[in-house]
Amino acid sequence: xxxxxxxxxxxxxxxxxxxxxxxxxxxxxxxxxxxxxxxxxxxxxxxxxxxxxxxxxxxxxxxxxxxxxxxxxxxxxxxxxxxxxxxxxxxxxxxxxxxxxxxxxxxxxxxxxxxxxxxxxxxxxxxxxxxxxxxxxxxxxxxxxxxxxxxxxxxxxxxxxxxxxxxxxxxxxxxxxxxxxxxxxxxxxxxxxxxxxxxxxxxxxxxxxxxxxxxxxxxxxxxxxxxxxxxxxxxxxxxxxxxxxxxxxxxxxxxxxxxxxxxxxxxxxxxxxxxxxxxxxxxxxxxxxxxxxxxxxxxxxxxxxxxxxx
Amino acid sequence: xxxxxxxxxxxxxxxxxxxxxxxxxxxxxxxxxxxxxxxxxxxxxxxxxxxxxxxxxxxxxxxxxxxxxxxxxxxxxxxxxxxxxxxxxxxxxxxxxxxxxxxxxxxxxxxxxxxxxxxxxxxxxxxxxxxxxxxxxxxxxxxxxxxxxxxxxxxxxxxxxxxxxxxxxxxxxxxxxxxxxxxxxxxxxxxxxxxxxxxxxxxxxxxxxxxxxxxxxxxxxxxxxxxxxxxxxxxxxxxxxxxxxxxxxxxxxxxxxxxxxxxxxxxxxxxxxxxxxxxxxxxxxxxxxxxxxxxxxxxxxxxxxxxxxx
Numbered sequence: 001x002x003x004x005x006x007x008x009x010x011x012x013x014x015x016x017x018x019x020x021x022x023x024x025x026x027x028x029x030x031x032x033x034x035x036x037x038x039x040x041x042x043x044x045x046x047x048x049x050x051x052x053x054x055x056x057x058x059x060x061x062x063x064x065x066x067x068x069x070x071x072x073x074x075x076x077x078x079x080x081x082x083x084x085x086x087x088x089x090x091x092x093x094x095x096x097x098x099x100x101x102x103x104x105x106x107x108x109x110x111x112x113x114x115x116x117x118x119x120x121x122x123x124x125x126x127x128x129x130x131x132x133x134x135x136x137x138x139x140x141x142x143x144x145x146x147x148x149x150x151x152x153x154x155x156x157x158x159x160x161x162x163x164x165x166x167x168x169x170x171x172x173x174x175x176x177x178x179x180x181x182x183x184x185x186x187x188x189x190x191x192x193x194x195x196x197x198x199x200x201x202x203x204x205x206x207x208x209x210x211x212x213x214x215x216x217x218x219x220x221x222x223x224x225x226x227x228x229x230x231x232x233x234x235x236x237x238x239x240x241x242x243x244x245x246x247x248x249x250x251x252x253x254x255x256x257x258x259x260x261x262x263x264x265x266x267x268x269x270x271x272x273x274x275x276x277x278x279x280x281x282x283x284x285x286x287x288x289x290x291x292x293x294x295x296x297x298x299x300x301x302x303x304x305x306x307x308x309x310x
Numbered sequence: 311x312x313x314x315x316x317x318x319x320x321x322x323x324x325x326x327x328x329x330x331x332x333x334x335x336x337x338x339x340x341x342x343x344x345x346x347x348x349x350x351x352x353x354x355x356x357x358x359x360x361x362x363x364x365x366x367x368x369x370x371x372x373x374x375x376x377x378x379x380x381x382x383x384x385x386x387x388x389x390x391x392x393x394x395x396x397x398x399x400x401x402x403x404x405x406x407x408x409x410x411x412x413x414x415x416x417x418x419x420x421x422x423x424x425x426x427x428x429x430x431x432x433x434x435x436x437x438x439x440x441x442x443x444x445x446x447x448x449x450x451x452x453x454x455x456x457x458x459x460x461x462x463x464x465x466x467x468x469x470x471x472x473x474x475x476x477x478x479x480x481x482x483x484x485x486x487x488x489x490x491x492x493x494x495x496x497x498x499x500x501x502x503x504x505x506x507x508x509x510x511x512x513x514x515x516x517x518x519x520x521x522x523x524x525x526x527x528x529x530x531x532x533x534x535x536x537x538x539x540x541x542x543x544x545x546x547x548x549x550x551x552x553x554x555x556x557x558x559x560x561x562x563x564x565x566x567x568x569x570x571x572x573x574x575x576x577x578x579x580x581x582x583x584x585x586x587x588x589x590x591x592x593x594x595x596x597x598x599x600x601x602x603x604x605x606x607x608x609x610x611x612x613x614x615x616x617x618x619x620x
Contacts, residue, residue: 093590101567102574102589115586128594130587132620137594200596204570205589252562256603257411260514264412276425277440279412279515280403284438284447286510288600293566310442 004065006032006212009193011060013147013164014154015185019069022187025221028084033193034063035210036144041092047114050097062145062157062167066191068219073188076224079148080236081190082178085216086141091119091126091197091209099206101293119197119209126197126209137198141213142174144194151184157193160246160297165233167194168246168299169203170291172235180222180234190219202293228270232262235301240287241266242303249296256288259302271309281308314375316342316522319503321370323457323474324464325495329379332497335531338394343503344373345520346454351402357424360407372455372467372477376501378529383498386534389458390546391500392488395526396451401429401436401507401519409516411603429507429519436507436519447508451523452484454504461494467503470556470607475543477504478556478609479513480601482545490532490544500529512603538580542572545611550597551576552613559606566598569612581619591618 008020023029038058040046048054054061070079094117097103097110104110120127125136145157147165160166165181173179181188192215199208222228235242243266245259260282267278285308291299318330333339348368350356358364364371380389404426408415413422430437435446455467457475470476475491483489491498502525509518532538545552553576555569570592577588595618601609 093594095586095590100589100593102571113586115590117590126594128591130591130620131584132582135591135618135620137618198594200592200594201598202566202570202596203593204596205593207590207593209594252566253603253608256512256562256600260512261412272442274441276405276423279410280405280425280427280517281438281440281445282510283410283513283515283517284403284436284508284510284519286512286514288511290566290598290600293563298563308445308447310440310445 001028001030003030004032006034006065008065009034009063010066010191011063011157012154013149013157013166013191015149015189017067017189019067019187019189022069022071023219024071028216028218031065031192031215031217033065033195033213033215035212036062036194038063039212041094041116044116044118046116048096049114060156062194064145064157064191064193067149067189068191069187069189070219070221073183073221074186075184077183078180078222078227078229079183079188079190080178080180080220080222082218083143083175084218086175086195087214088121088139088141088195088197088211091121091211093117093207093209095205099294101202101204105295140198142171142196142199143192143215144169144196146173146179146192148181148183149185149189159248161248162232162246168244168291169199170244170299170301171199172242172289172301176238178236180236182229201290204293206294230262230265232259240303240305242301244299244301246299250298252293252298255298255300259300260286263302263304311338311340313340314342316344316375318375319344319373320376320501321373321467322464323459323467323476323501325459325499327377327499329377329497329499332379332381333529334381335529338526338528341375341502341525341527343375343505343523343525345522346372346504348373349522351404351426354426354428356426358406359424370466372504374455374467374501374503377459377499379497379499380529380531383493383531384496385494387493388490388532388537388539389493389498389500390488390490390530390532392528393453393485394528396485396505397524398431398449398451398505398507398521401431401521403427403517403519405515409604411512411514415605450481450508452481452506452509453502453525454479454506456483456489456502458491458493459495459499469558471558472542472556478554478601479509480554480609480611481509482552482599482611486548488546490546492539511600514603516604540572540575542569550613550615552611554609554611556609560608562603562608565608565610569610570596573612573614
């Protein structure tokens with residue numbers, strides 16, 4: 001099995017970035033990922049006051065390993081990335097001025113103190129220290145940032161869009177599930193990183209249980225004639241289908257609506273439902289998983305169990 | 311056990327409404343509830359084009375059974391309503407112009423067709439007909455509208471507020487859980503109805519599996535000195551605590567933030583956490599359950615498991 005080491009990092013998604021590896025469709029590979037702040041938060045004293053300080057010191061954040069060139073991938077195709085396995089290392093979390101659902105990223109006077117919490121992993125649990133004692137949080141590994149090169153634009157890896165996916169922080173991008181993305185440029189140029197050992201709904205303060213990880217993935221190519229991409233990146237679960245709402249600078253309302261609308265249109269186009277019938281049905285059995293509510297980024301997954309698609 | 315029959319209905323929450331029953335704190339009673347459209351949707355031909363038609367015909371919607379006067383309840387106290395059991399009857403769903411997450415309630419030209427789907431219940435499943443065949447949806451009963459009289463204002467039962475709760479359509483208001491509400495006026499004047507046999511996250515088209523129900527509740531009184539109400543109504547789960555975000559005409563973003571903020575403040579005031587510590591912790595283990603995304607009504611529950619409160 002091929003492997004990409006943790007030093008093959010980028011902080012942007014763009015077509016100009018030279019691939020670090022080429023793979024065949026259907027190939028399985030091991031991707032070592034770096035944490036969101038380049039493994040620089042190792043003690044409670046490793047603090048970042050704000051994003052300016054992060055940029056001055058690190059020249060970016062949410063580094064991704066790659067890009068990976070998928071042979072034969074052409075614009076209009078889809079790629080399907082099955083997450084086979086994840087192993088997490090050295091989790092931590094922190095607070096940073098101007099970041100998070102209860103901060104305002106346009107605030108002219110942010111006052112959230114910089115803090116860091118360093119955790120460890122024991123027997124499948126994150127040991128999370130608090131002033132009241134240690135807590136145990138079950139490890140639930142996920143990939144925070146995964147995406148492909150956009151056709152024209154260039155995005156720092158901190159951001160997201162339906163065209164390239166990117167930093168969506170969706171807990172369901174986890175072992176057992178498959179992420180389906182559009183191919184915008186030859187080879188797709190897949191990259192991933194920013195893994196979390198666990199994350200609550202919304203990633204409220206903006207920093208989950210950030211960690212390094214060893215991620216095993218299988219990458220399949222879906223040629224244009226069989227591709228079923230509508231407007232949103234998709235998650236294929238063993239027992240459900242999902243659409244990821246991820247439009248930069250949009251409200252959670254619009255994100256939820258966009259994701260549900262995408263599912264409805266898939267139900268109409270690929271599963272033979274009348275649109276109004278699909279609208280009524282998803283009202284009864286649709287599920288929303290909140291990804292992040294970290295302005296200017298809001299994400300969710302809208303999903304429906306396959307048993308209801310007949 | 312006392313019982314209130316299905317004909318004791320109101321369509322407003324207000325202090326002037328004469329109670330239909332008085333109970334002692336701690337008493338268990340059976341409340342028969344009517345469905346959201348007064349049991350007038352019984353065939354696929356029972357259609358409502360829009361809300362004007364509903365109001366012209368029914369003079370309101372989301373009728374609630376009550377109000378129930380709780381002896382000794384005084385402003386500043388809380389009441390805790392434990393939902394012991396629910397039995398559902400005659401479920402249906404429909405579409406109505408101008409209603410739902412993909413309609414715009416301010417739209418000057420709504421064009422959603424009026425439709426109705428009539429279901430039945432068999433062996434714990436809702437039998438849900440579609441053009442592709444019958445689906446089975448597991449019954450997951452919940453109370454859509456439950457609330458108390460506000461101090462000054464008067465609300466139609468279709469609406470909600472943190473002061474009186476009301477029509478929040480939160481799936482976790484279900485058997486096994488307890489809803490905690492403020493007492494604004496003597497006797498509290500509790501009422502409930504608009505039950506659902508099941509509902510997806512967001513109640514997207516605005517109409518869940520609406521049903522009549524027989525609801526068994528136990529109502530406890532928490533006197534002012536022990537009341538722990540902050541800004542949001544609360545749900546007490548066997549293994550978690552929750553805060554209900556329910557501010558009329560607010561975005562889902564603000565609703566999620568309001569609910570999380572309420573939990574954070576409860577963690578600080580009643581569980582001994584530092585606020586920033588609570589913010590970081592809930593980022594890892596907080597859960598959001600989306601209630602409705604039906605403009606102008608958005609609701610959610612923010613929750614945290616009790617094991618993380620130490």
